[in-house]
Amino acid sequence: xxxxEYILPTPWDSKVFGFDTFEIVSKSEEIFNSxxxxxxxxxxxxxxxxxxxxxxxxxxxxxxxxxLIEPYCNRNSFVEYVKAGIQISxxxxxxxxxKISHGAFIHGRFHKDFNLDRNLxxxxxxxxxxxxxxxxxxxxxxxxxxxAGFWGCVExxxxxxxxxxxxxxxxxAKYFWSAACQEVFSQKYQELTSSISASNISVLxxxxxxxxxxxxxxxxxxILVK
Ligand SMILES: CC(C)(COP(=O)(O)OP(=O)(O)OC[C@H]1O[C@@H](n2cnc3c(N)ncnc32)[C@H](O)[C@@H]1OP(=O)(O)O)[C@@H](O)C(=O)NCCC(=O)NCCS
Numbered sequence: 001x002x003x004x005e006y007i008l009p010t011p012w013d014s015k016v017f018g019f020d021t022f023e024i025v026s027k028s029e030e031i032f033n034s035x036x037x038x039x040x041x042x043x044x045x046x047x048x049x050x051x052x053x054x055x056x057x058x059x060x061x062x063x064x065x066x067x068l069i070e071p072y073c074n075r076n077s078f079v080e081y082v083k084a085g086i087q088i089s090x091x092x093x094x095x096x097x098x099k100i101s102h103g104a105f106i107h108g109r110f111h112k113d114f115n116l117d118r119n120l121x122x123x124x125x126x127x128x129x130x131x132x133x134x135x136x137x138x139x140x141x142x143x144x145x146x147x148a149g150f151w152g153c154v155e156x157x158x159x160x161x162x163x164x165x166x167x168x169x170x171x172x173a174k175y176f177w178s179a180a181c182q183e184v185f186s187q188k189y190q191e192l193t194s195s196i197s198a199s200n201i202s203v204l205x206x207x208x209x210x211x212x213x214x215x216x217x218x219x220x221x222x223i224l225v226k
Contacts, residue, residue: 003035010045012131016124017116019043029056036060039225043115047218054221062221066109067198070216071207073181074191079211080182083175085144088151088183092140094133097150101129104162107200115224129160139183141176143167151180156189173206181210 006026013021020042024035027049033056046062048054054064103122105111110121132138132152141149141163149163158180163173184192196203198217207214 001031001034003031003038006031006035007044012127013043013124016120016127017043018120021045023047027052029053032056039223041225043222043224045109046221048221050217050219052219054219057221060223062223064219065112065222066107066220068109068195068218068220069198069204069214070193070195071204071212071214072191072193073207073210073212075185075189077211077213078181078185078192079209081174081178081210083172086172086175086179087142088139088176088179089142090136090139092138092147092150094130096147097129097133097138097140098126100147100149100162100164101126101160104165107197107203109197109220109222113222115222125160132159139180141180143172143176148172149176151176153180153184156184156192158184158192158194161194169202173202174209177206177210 006024008023008025010021010023022042023045024032026032026035036056046057047068050067105125108121108125110116110124111118129138129150129152132154137152137154139151139153140147141151147164148167150161151158152160163176181192194207196207198204
């Protein structure tokens with residue numbers, strides 16, 4: 001067995017955290033057993049179906065970090081909310097977006113990993129935002145012409161999204177998300193998807209009010225091998 005095909009490097013995370021990082025991809029306990037025995041120093045992620053037995057992960061010292069779920073919605077099920085003054089715009093500066101992004105993603109698995117520096121976890125999301133901004137995949141979420149948040153979307157997958165702190169917790173998100181989702185549906189796409197932490201209750205309720213349903217849960221485990 002060539003175990004390297006199950007250990008995929010994640011160089012974008014290595015660059016941020018300063019050590020080698022990988023995702024181990026398999027659904028088989030037998031393959032996990034072979035791979036886990038020979039792990040070299042570095043940080044490793046495993047994503048498994050929640051019903052998969054975690055015994056082998058615990059035996060090798062992996063620890064739980066998060067459960068991810070996939071919101072999805074098709075054009076016909078989408079529930080639209082409209083409010084005057086709420087718009088999207090591509091004419092936004094990356095510096096303004098980073099101010100909103102920095103420190104916003106506390107529900108991410110990197111923030112929940114006690115072995116990782118939270119400042120570097122913040123930096124990881126800032127760099128990811130810069131990357132999708134540079135590839136023209138980010139909208140600004142605007143309220144009366146002021147930047148209130150951002151929405152990153154690659155094709156029909158919503159990848160990174162946040163409201164600025166002053167707009168959060170006011171029941172406003174559904175209006176911004178409506179404008180952004182409608183933009184994607186107005187292109188060729190029939191379905192929109194995302195990936196969220198099941199513990200992020202405000203984003204879960206947000207997607208629920210917009211008519212999204214949820215599928216493909218995965219439990220995420222990490223290990224830092226020194
Ligand atoms: C996720 C985010 C955009 C949601 O925006 P928000 O302004 O906080 O959310 P809202 O106040 O509009 O609330 C959204 C829904 O969740 C509900 N809700 C909000 N906070 C809640 C809480 N703590 N518990 C339960 N329900 C909650 C609200 O009732 C609302 O539903 P409604 O509009 O039907 O009443 C915002 O919190 C944010 O930017 N967070 C940081 C970045 C982030 O987590 N992004 C998502 C990563 S996947």
